[in-house]
Structure formats: structure tokens, C-alpha cells
Amino acid sequence: xxxxxxxxxxxxxxxxxxxxxxxxxxxxxxxxxxxxxxxxxxxxxxxxxxxxxxxxxxxxxxxxxxxxxxxxxxxxxxxxxxxxxxxxxxxxxxxxxxxxxxxxxxxxxxxxxxxxxxxxxxxxxxxxxxxxxxxxxxxxxxxxxxxxxxxxxxxxxxxxxxxxxxxxxxxxxxxxxxxxxxxxxxxxxxxxxxxxxxxxxxxxxxxxxxxxxxxxxxxxxxxxxxxxxxxxxxxxxxxxxxxxxxxxx
Ligand code: PGA
Numbered sequence: 001x002x003x004x005x006x007x008x009x010x011x012x013x014x015x016x017x018x019x020x021x022x023x024x025x026x027x028x029x030x031x032x033x034x035x036x037x038x039x040x041x042x043x044x045x046x047x048x049x050x051x052x053x054x055x056x057x058x059x060x061x062x063x064x065x066x067x068x069x070x071x072x073x074x075x076x077x078x079x080x081x082x083x084x085x086x087x088x089x090x091x092x093x094x095x096x097x098x099x100x101x102x103x104x105x106x107x108x109x110x111x112x113x114x115x116x117x118x119x120x121x122x123x124x125x126x127x128x129x130x131x132x133x134x135x136x137x138x139x140x141x142x143x144x145x146x147x148x149x150x151x152x153x154x155x156x157x158x159x160x161x162x163x164x165x166x167x168x169x170x171x172x173x174x175x176x177x178x179x180x181x182x183x184x185x186x187x188x189x190x191x192x193x194x195x196x197x198x199x200x201x202x203x204x205x206x207x208x209x210x211x212x213x214x215x216x217x218x219x220x221x222x223x224x225x226x227x228x229x230x231x232x233x234x235x236x237x238x239x240x241x242x243x244x245x246x247x248x249x
Contacts, residue, residue, distance in 0.1 A: 004036040005204055005227030006244040008234030012043055019046040023053040025237035032059045038244050041065045041093055044079045051088020063091030066099055069112035081120030091123040095151060097170045107150030114151050118159050125164045126151050132171035141190045148194050157199035164204045165191050166229040172209025174231060179209060181222035188224035213243055220248045
């Protein structure tokens with residue numbers, strides 16, 4: 001059985017009331033499948049609601065979209081790993097392209113955040129991916145390697161084994177343009193060999209960037225993809241039920 005992970009990144013959508021209504025609809029419509037897990041990354045304000053609503057379902061998990069690297073302190077507006085964990089988070093996105101490109105997060109920040117997430121017992125989902133200019137300059141694989149090295153260098157093998165990677169080309173996020181399965185596969189294979197070369201035996205590598213009902217089957221037919229990280233197409237519960245129920249050969 002090929003284990004698959006479907007991750008929903010709600011970004012700045014779905015407050016507690018909307019999240020509750022969404023999950024009622026999702027839970028009523030989705031039949032759990034033994035080959036797949038579904039992770040939700042709601043805004044921090046809805047984490048508690050989401051984690052309570054999915055409690056008792058081992059195939060479902062809630063995570064934070066971003067965390068600060070310090071466990072506590074005077075960091076107005078930030079969410080620490082222990083606070084996210086208290087609200088039910090079991091994973092956290094790190095280095096999402098919007099954090100890097102809108103909020104100016106650096107490679108060094110991602111390194112601190114990965115360590116904080118691991119120290120807090122959560123699963124880091126490290127996002128990597130090139131800009132359009134970098135792709136056109138032929139730097140796609142080099143950018144992925146640089147971002148992996150910056151965020152993960154020096155981690156013990158045990159820690160490295162717990163990290164999930166999401167390859168999300170910046171030019172594909174929210175643009176309606178997605179990488180072809182073959183393009184994605186090439187980067188996934190590079191990421192996988194980077195990790196296995198450091199002892200992480202079977203890393204999970206997700207693809208993200210304009211995944212939707214039209215392209216999901218074709219993307220998942222590519223065996224290099226262990227799942228998907230989805231923004232826009234995860235915001236409607238009925239669409240998400242359909243997407244995560246996609247049959248895979
Ligand atoms: P998108 O977002 O599916 O809307 O392109 C993906 C992401 O940013 O994780």
C-alpha cells in the first residue's frame with residue numbers, strides 16, 4: 001500500500017464558526033481510507049476548534065501554518081510551538097512560500113523553526129520551491145538543495161526522519177499553473193535522495209501549487225508524489241472530500 005498524505009492549507013480563511021461547519025460537512029461526506037491521511041492547517045484562531053472536532057480520528061490531524069522559534073516571550077502576534085500544541089496542533093508548516101516571500105522569512109529562520117517544531121514534538125512540514133526566475137535560470141534543483149541544507153543541516157537522523165517536505169514551486173502557488181507531474185517528479189527525486197543520503201529511510205515528499213480536482217489524479221499517478229499540499233481547492237468542504245477521495249492505482 002502506498003501511503004498518501006493530503007494536507008489542506010486554509011491560509012487566512014475559515015474562522016472557528018466556519019471551520020466547525022466545514023468539518024461537519026467533511027466528516028459526514030468523507031469515508032476514511034486505509035492508504036491516506038488528511039491533515040488540516042487552519043489559521044491559528046481555529047486550531048482548537050479543528051483539533052477538537054477531529055479528535056479520535058487517527059487518520060486526521062491538525063497543524064499550525066507557522067510558528068515562532070522561541071517557546072515563549074514578548075513576540076506580539078506570534079504563535080509558539082507549545083501554544084499551538086496546546087490548541088491541538090501535531091504538525092506545523094515551516095517556510096511556506098508566503099512566509100518567505102510576503103513576510104521576509106529567511107533560510108536561517110526556517111532552520112530555527114524546524115528545530116523548535118521538533119523540540120516541541122510536532123512534525124515539521126518544510127516547504128521548499130523555486131521562483132519563476134530561478135526556474136528559468138535552470139536553478140530549480142539547486143534552490144531545493146539549498147533550502148533543504150539551510151533548514152535541515154546538522155539534524156540527527158532520528159529528527160530528519162520525522163520531517164515531511166512539501167515541494168511548492170512559487171510560480172505555481174495560487175496562480176492556476178501547476179508543475180507537470182514529470183517536472184515535479186524530478187524535484188521530488190532530488191529531495192528524496194538528499195534525505196535518504198542522510199539516513200531518512202522513506203521520506204514523505206508532497207507536491208503543492210494549484211492542485212485541484214482537474215489535476216489531482218494525474219499528479220498522484222506519479223509515484224514520486226507522496227501526497228499534496230493544497231490551498232485554494234481545500235477551502236470548500238465538498239471539493240476537499242472529492243479531492244481526498246481520488247482513487248489512486
Ligand atoms: P494553492 O496553494 O493550492 O492555492 O496554489 C498551495 C499552498 O500555498 O500551499
